[in-house]
Amino acid sequence: MQKKYLMTPGPTPVPSEVLLAQARPAIHHRTPDFSAALMEAVNGLKYVFQTENDVLIMGSSGTGVMESSISNCFCAGDKIIVTHNGKFGERMTQISEAYGLNVIDMAFEWTEVVSPEAVAEALKANPDARGVVVTQSETSSGVLNDIKTIGETVAGYPDCVFIIDSITGIGAVECKTDEWGLDVVMTGSQKGLMLPPGLAAISVSEKAWRAYERSTLPKYYFDWAKYRKSLEKETTPFTPPGSLIIGLAEAIKMLREEGIENTIARHSRLAEATRRGCEALGLKLFAPPEGRGSAVTPVWVPEGVDGKAIVKVMKDTHGVTIAGGQDDYAGRIIRIGHLGYFGNFDIIVTLAALEMTLAQLGYGFERGAGIKAAEAVFMGE
Numbered sequence: 001m002q003k004k005y006l007m008t009p010g011p012t013p014v015p016s017e018v019l020l021a022q023a024r025p026a027i028h029h030r031t032p033d034f035s036a037a038l039m040e041a042v043n044g045l046k047y048v049f050q051t052e053n054d055v056l057i058m059g060s061s062g063t064g065v066m067e068s069s070i071s072n073c074f075c076a077g078d079k080i081i082v083t084h085n086g087k088f089g090e091r092m093t094q095i096s097e098a099y100g101l102n103v104i105d106m107a108f109e110w111t112e113v114v115s116p117e118a119v120a121e122a123l124k125a126n127p128d129a130r131g132v133v134v135t136q137s138e139t140s141s142g143v144l145n146d147i148k149t150i151g152e153t154v155a156g157y158p159d160c161v162f163i164i165d166s167i168t169g170i171g172a173v174e175c176k177t178d179e180w181g182l183d184v185v186m187t188g189s190q191k192g193l194m195l196p197p198g199l200a201a202i203s204v205s206e207k208a209w210r211a212y213e214r215s216t217l218p219k220y221y222f223d224w225a226k227y228r229k230s231l232e233k234e235t236t237p238f239t240p241p242g243s244l245i246i247g248l249a250e251a252i253k254m255l256r257e258e259g260i261e262n263t264i265a266r267h268s269r270l271a272e273a274t275r276r277g278c279e280a281l282g283l284k285l286f287a288p289p290e291g292r293g294s295a296v297t298p299v300w301v302p303e304g305v306d307g308k309a310i311v312k313v314m315k316d317t318h319g320v321t322i323a324g325g326q327d328d329y330a331g332r333i334i335r336i337g338h339l340g341y342f343g344n345f346d347i348i349v350t351l352a353a354l355e356m357t358l359a360q361l362g363y364g365f366e367r368g369a370g371i372k373a374a375e376a377v378f379m380g381e
């Protein structure tokens with residue numbers, strides 16, 4: 001037997017409280033019992049998203065709600081500014097193009113933040129843009145984008161909705177939906193919400209509802225109004241992922257107990273320990289200092305070491321699953337997830353496994369240095 005550790009930025013570990021809630025015998029979704037769980041989940045999501053806006057729950061992975069943000073806010077031919085500095089932002093460009101939007105594609109390097117100044121310039125040059133899209137926490141690159149500053153600019157354009165992919169942001173980094181004027185914010189269950197995959201949530205502001213009223217793109221399963229109308233009757237338009245919603249109500253209880261500010265502080269501590277631990281091993285951080293998120297820490301694979309072998313040895317020999325790089329960065333970076341149900345000792349275990357793996361692969365460094373650096377963060381040193 002080998003004890004397993006899931007250290008990826010999604011799926012993430014599911015606490016036993018949530019697993020047990022999900023293991024209860026199925027209940028029918030048109031019952032008061034289910035409505036109570038649904039409303040607990042929806043109100044809990046409002047707490048986590050820090051919003052009074054509508055929050056809609058859908059049975060899909062994150063990409064489903066990403067697609068819904070486009071099909072519900074726009075008409076074919078609408079101009080939209082899509083920023084990206086990683087794989088998931090690129091997906092928003094692909095979805096927008098699939099729906100026939102006129103995309104102003106703002107590509108940044110994966111090692112850069114999305115520049116708020118560049119977005120302001122793009123809006124000035126295209127005041128008729130109907131939307132701006134930013135990935136808050138870009139999981140492929142670990143970069144945290146400054147949606148607060150960009151939001152201040154977008155707020156000056158009354159017909160332009162600000163769409164945020166916070167799929168690995170929610171529950172890991174600050175995301176003040178109302179205070180920062182974020183019109184559409186989305187997340188997926190297998191991330192900071194500490195659930196298995198299969199459920200996604202999206203918040204919709206008044207401004208985004210106005211865009212919805214004007215939108216003529218085709219939609220059915222992901223038609224936001226269907227979900228809003230059903231929620232008024234404390235139900236869902238289609239058969240919901242019932243056990244995930246019951247699990248979500250339980251996960252929300254845990255998040256409320258911790259308090260969202262403490263949850264975010266915990267993630268920031270885990271990220272800092274991971275960064276300091278990796279740097280103590282001589283590894284270089286991938287994300288730039290001005291935009292390092294708390295959901296995942298990507299680091300460059302050192303010269304002469306096979307990056308794919310690091311992931312494989314950590315998993316096969318030590319039982320610790322981390323993520324590799326994506327697209328151009330496959331084999332060149334490794335990514336350690338610490339989003340959701342994680343504590344200090346998950347980081348210690350992962351750094352220990354990383355040290356043993358690097359030693360096995362012939363990389364020279366001071367053994368124990370990574371763990372020592374992480375311990376220093378946890379001890380407030």
Ligand SMILES: Cc1ncc(COP(=O)(O)O)c(C=O)c1O
Nearest residue numbers: 061062063088137139167168188
């Ligand atoms: C930032 C971000 N956006 C979008 C997605 C896509 O979500 P899903 O794989 O659940 O469809 C992910 C998944 O990892 C993500 O991390």
